[in-house]
Amino acid sequence: MTPLLLAILVTAALFIHYGKQRRPLKDMLLLAALSLAGIAQFALLIVDKPVRLPALIAAVIDVLGFA
């Protein structure tokens, strides 16, 4: 729970900071997308179903049949 709250707090602070600086919309969208992904991963960690990158790679390789 703590890491999720921290992540949300930091993200909110970042948005306020960069929002004041009037960064271009494209940059802000990228920032939003990345933040959302990070927070989603933390939320998934809490319910014990996180995205496992290696498992993803393994699945792709298994489908392609290299290993």
Next chain:
Amino acid sequence: MITMLRRGLILLAVLTALPLQGCADHKEINELALVDMVGVDEREDGTKLAYYQIVNPNGVASSKTGGSRSPIYTFAFKGKSWAEFSSNASSTIPRKLFISHFQAYIVSERLAKKGLGELLNFLESDPTRRMATSVFIAKGSVRDIMDTYVPLARSPGNELRSIHELQAKLTGRADRDSQVKTLVENYEDGSLAFVSNISLSGGEPFDTTKRYETIEGNRGNFTLSGASIIRQGRWIGELKPEQLSTLLLVLGKERALIEDIVLSKGASAQLEMLVRPRIERRLSLKDGKPALRVIVKPKLKLMSINAAGKIDSVMLRRLERLFNQRLEGRIGALLAEAKAKQWDLLGIGRQIGRRSGSRWAAAKRDPNAWREAEVSVSVRSSIVKTGVLLTPYAGGSAP
């Protein structure tokens, strides 16, 4: 003239202010009898017994420098009602009783069997008492427990609390909620409280300061041994330490658990639970009867393993499976015993009571609805840490 009158008036005001009550509630530490531990008991004929263990500040100080004055004294009182004791106390104790900071509350088993209702009501009505105090049930005589010195800690109450904390933290064989507060909270809705049992090891108290000069740490010291089940202030049964630990696991309160898994002859492994397990608990209605499904998801660490070959994921899967089976077996046995003895260990009754909607109305009306509940508990563990040993040493077990 007027000035004089004014001065006179001011003087008068100051003089009348002088005898005003300023600090009627003052507490001088030298006039207080600081109670460290309280024990209560009730004889068959209804005579109530109370024991106050009082700290002797001079004794605590001098015992550090090697003197042999007692750091604590136990006073015993008899009476017909709980309220009597506070006034009785002043007949023997030369100081004012100060009860708000005591560490532990000891209740005799026979009193618990009679029911604690009266005592709890009395305790709750006193504004100075903290209800978040640890409570213990004494197996055997309360007097003996109140009359013993303990090693390492100056005050037995403090030691008792530390033992309890450590047990809860390291072995999971004690419930952190073994507090007066829990007894009061559970009084109305009939859910169970699990109060730790204590007894004296060796059976004999060690009641002189010679205690501090002997090396025998165990003698006359406290031992925690399982828990008593208290329902609405009344003792209804007890759990062995292993049973308590199993129960706390299902309730998701368990912090530590070490399990020995036998793989085959001469091959074994020890698994340790890392954090409090996640619990998925679903209560539903099946054909009008409540059904409870609990899934316990502990995260484990492989503490040690003694088996031939490299540890691989197949082996880990097998260990997880064995662990699950072991615990499910233990939980099943515990729940079967509870069902036979009509203990609502999992608090199904309370959970039903919190349901809303017309479907649950019938079950809510029936106070014994939980007995018909169909309970299934499954354990799904996963090993997340494997320790520093990658391959066990085969050693002597090789042919």
Next chain:
Amino acid sequence: MNDTTVTMRQFHIIVVFTTLSTAFFLLPSSLIADAKQHAWLVPLWTGAAGIASTLPWIYLARRHARLNLMQINERILGRPFGKLANLMLLFHMVIVCAWVLNNLDDFMTTTLMQQTKEWVFDAAFLFTALYAAQKGITAIARTAELFAPMLIAMFSVFFVLAVHSWDWSQFAPAAEFDWSGILRKPSYMIAFPFMDGFMFVMIFPYIKEKAGANYVKCAAAGALLLSLITFIVTGVLGVSRAPHVTFPLFVMAQELMISSFLEHMEATIAILWFALVFVKLSFTFYCAITGIAQTCGMRSGGLIAVPLAILIVGFAQSMHRNLIENLEWLARYLLPYYSLNTLALPLLLIAVDLIRRRRAA
């Protein structure tokens, strides 16, 4: 940004440190388990193969001097396909960051601080790396340069002292070669740590002369050092003991006795190791944020650094269920995955480049 440069010495140090960093703590025990007393040969041949497989990228970097990884992709493949290739490489960088953190927190929670939550280590470490990456490659290079003499001195002292319990009989019998143990099983070491080398193309533009040749030289030195360390571990802990323990260097440090009051050096060694890990982590993170910034046409990577760090900390906690699965995964999938980014992609780029040039001519 154009005036930043990395001196030759700094570049050498970064290359050696990133090659060593997590590998030299994690690999020796599996290597010795597979190849027994010949384990020290493995870093040599895998090093040769791994460095050879980064040559296509280095070739590309030479043909397109003053361009970094991402720019090369876009130059050759055009914008849309170039960006796709960039995303693949960025994913690789992110996963390497998460991996390094995962190894680090695994190490910490199994040995020194068993009760602490893993994300605490991840966050604390990545925060430092993030700061370094924000300050730019010069800061990372200078940090590495600053740490270098200390690390070299301490590790030398450590190994010299450890050699006290050296036993030559650990290497007997020297003749029996288990070819599968030496060649097939540890072949993933070609990928980790050597194939990560393609990331250095990101900083090639900052290096004055002959970046490629210098990279090859230093990566080879890294391979030699890894071989030496494996050799020492074999000699000190022995073929029978080393494969059993997850962190052989840690055990060596624990059992090192300089005198009766100076023992239990493991915390010191762990801290030194963190310095190495720090260089690799901050370098990879730097590559990732500059890469993203370039791919998305931003002025600098500062904006996305923090959210990326949060994401990486999240991934780092869910890399594997446990260390055993991590090692099994490495043995099975690592080489195919790494070959995609380190071999297949640059070979494709070279082919496209050649075809374009021929058409133009």
